[in-house]
């Protein structure tokens with residue numbers, strides 16, 4: 033397996049608060065890696081830092097053998113590292129189809145000028161069709177985000193990232209707000225992604241989903257990694273149970 | 285040296301006014317999130333009330349037609365103290381009424397909506413003042429003692445020192461009140477979030493209202509205080525709000541200390557530049573002191589603005605609705621045909637008015653693109669138009685470049701200016717951008733349009749009529765005025781631009797623009813380069829505005845800079861917004877219905893002689909639209925039973941489409957494509973599941 037993402041000692045601090053404390057993490061091609069931890073553990077900050085939102089983060093990040101340090105968000109996205117948002121963040125004035133199109137198309141300056149006069153052939157049609165069918169959005173493509181259920185909006189967020197044909201998607205709580213059935217269906221979709229050349233970093237509080245779908249799981253608490261392992265190892269790790277799973281009754 | 289000190293002290297006069305107004309703006313922003321462009325207008329109106337009380341004892345109410353002059357003393361001048369008190373109360377009540385009527389309903393509205401509402405109030409007050417008081421400036425007797433003070437060998441009027449003292453006292457009082465009292469705490473809390481204020485037990489609306497009243501009191505006060513220093517006229521007084529906004533911006537709309545300091549400093553810089561001009565004759569002699577503060581504001585704002593944070597910065601407010609043009613080519617052809625029919629049907633002044641409408645449409649289209657699609661508020665649009673007009677006059681007059689090339693080249697030369705004014709937009713957002721572009725417009729006014737070499741001074745510059753292949757396309761041909769050929773030329777150009785904007789809306793570029801408008805942060809994360817895209821929009825918008833300027837120049841024959849003053853930019857944004865800034869139909873409606881020299885208004889004027897009230901009506905319409913229907917008139921027409929929908933149905937019945945490729949159907953086609961995968965890589969998820977489990 034080739035190494036896709038290699039994060040070394042990533043560090044994010046907001047003033048005195050250290051949100052991500054020297055976290056190292058790797059993702060291989062075709063892997064689905066989980067990142068869990070209690071509220072405020074620094075999971076979203078970790079994603080923010082990876083994707084270029086936080087300028088002065090510490091540590092370094094290699095993606096497909098090239099550094100991502102100091103790249104702006106759009107440049108990170110163009111390298112094939114996409115993210116979704118905890119708070120959905122779709123483009124509200126565009127239909128779901130157009131949301132996916134925005135991600136799939138990447139007009140050049142010349143094509144932008146040409147578009148002013150003559151209609152050009154739609155781009156990325158296959159990618160959009162793939163992303164939309166994978167996330168089961170075919171029937172709502174011409175709707176606006178506000179007309180969708182929360183679960184569908186979350187899926188649309190995932191589809192938008194997929195429409196860009198990424199190598200790796202960082203998903204920030206994609207299953208929050210999904211009911212059990214939806215969550216199971218979503219897990220199946222996730223499992224199919226490596227077959228399409230997409231690796232995943234999954235952040236979620238839905239333990240069933242994370243334990244069921246991930247190859248490896250990292251556990252974060254107060255910004256530090258307190259455990260790494262397969263779902264089985266994580267399930268039985270003392271420190272993890274104490275810090276995170278706590279009183280929860282975790283069944284297989 | 286002492287001469288320089290003298291000018292520093294003299295500058296304290298204007299500086300104090302900027303500071304006082306700036307403090308009021310900070311109060312309003314902190315409590316309601318409104319940047320009140322009408323703040324200067326309230327000061328202006330209060331000043332007129334005060335001056336009228338002092339000279340004739342007449343109380344002037346802020347409306348027209350209805351009785352508005354109430355004699356209080358039977359024609360006798362009123363004493364200082366009662367006049368002062370009445371005016372301060374007047375300003376306070378005016379502020380409170382405006383808060384209740386206009387701003388309170390908008391507490392949760394989008395920034396652009398708030399901007400437009402306050403611009404509406406400003407236009408209304410200014411136009412009312414023009415009608416009730418005229419435009420000749422008044423000078424009044426001093427209020428503060430102004431006997432000369434001698435210091436270090438120079439003599440200067442002492443009122444400047446008193447004024448600065450008042451500013452400092454007010455700033456300190458505000459600072460103390462807002463830091464240490466429960467009311468101040470509640471204001472701070474409600475600026476942070478509403479539950480915070482609710483915890484303290486005061487309703488956010490009540491807090492906002494009180495702050496608003498205090499701010500209006502300050503506005504009225506500063507209005508009174510400047511009357512002796514600067515002669516009073518509606519426009520320049522209203523425009524004091526621009527440097528005041530600059531001061532408030534430097535204080536980040538938060539800090540009283542910085543705002544007061546910045547206001548005073550701006551006044552001093554301005555005054556000092558007047559002195560420097562006499563020392564260094566190589567400095568631009570026109571407009572430097574007027575323009576400099578705006579340039580300072582532009583630069584500081586751009587450099588100091590914060591980068592968009594990682595999360596949470598993008599608000600949840602609603603943007604104006606967008607249109608979804610279908611079949612742009614056909615629609616353009618129909619529009620052109622209808623336009624030609626109207627041209628032929630109309631004659632004389634109404635035909636000329638229709639031409640003005642077409643040109644206004646062009647200018648409004650530049651705003652539909654920039655503010656509608658990309659969400660960037662520009663209050664400098666008429667500066668682009670003006671530069672386009674003057675450049676055309678230079679290109680075709682002095683350089684003799686022939687018609688289509690001169691127009692296009694002229695508009696292209698406006699593009700760098702558009703990019704320059706777009707640069708702040710990379711760092712400054714929403715309402716702050718409105719302020720920065722307003723500063724840019726004011727700077728252009730002072731530094732560029734007042735330059736005689738460029739704009740021909742008061743007389744303006746003439747523009748030779750366009751002609752192509754020896755055919756005269758000019759607006760007059762011998763005795764005929766206005767000619768149909770000129771109208772057709774306008775139609776060809778403007779309809780083509782409308783077609784391009786419609787194309788843009790449905791293209792990949794348009795989708796990116798709207799994505800940026802909806803959520804700049806998320807747009808960056810899917811790989812959109814936001815900064816170049818915004819600059820592209822500014823460039824394109826400036827180009828369209830530049831073409832509009834060229835057409836205006838051809839129409840008027842002589843262009844003069846008064847057509848492009850700051851207020852015209854505000855008006856053009858306002859009418860586009862009211863008509864529907866997210867739609868091409870909005871630009872058409874703005875041109876036909878709302879343009880002051882356009883078809884509808886000219887028609888009304890011809891029939892009912894109501895032309896003089898145009899600005900007042902525009903102001904009220906703007907505020908009402910902002911409150912009641914922020915999507916604009918065109919959206920109304922595009923609704924279920926709207927005119928636009930009927931037009932589309934009629935169009936599609938006469939010119940049937942096969943196969944129909946409406947937005948919906950395209951989506952379904954795509955969905956169908958998804959179910960029948962084209963590439964081997966696309967495996968439907970169901971199959972995948974079987975593989976995984978099998």
Ligand SMILES: Nc1ncnc2c1ncn2[C@@H]1O[C@H](COP(=O)(O)OP(=O)(O)OP(=O)(O)O)[C@@H](O)[C@H]1O
Pocket residue numbers: 046049050051069070071072073074075076077078118594
């Ligand atoms: N912009 C910010 N400024 C200051 N502190 C922040 C900022 N963003 C996050 N934090 C702090 O950093 C820590 C980590 O937050 P983060 O949102 O990354 O956690 P999380 O693991 O994603 O939590 P959740 O499961 O609730 O989404 C928290 O203590 C949070 O309060």
Ligand SMILES: [Mg+2]
Pocket residue numbers: 075076077118204
């Ligand atoms: Mg989070």
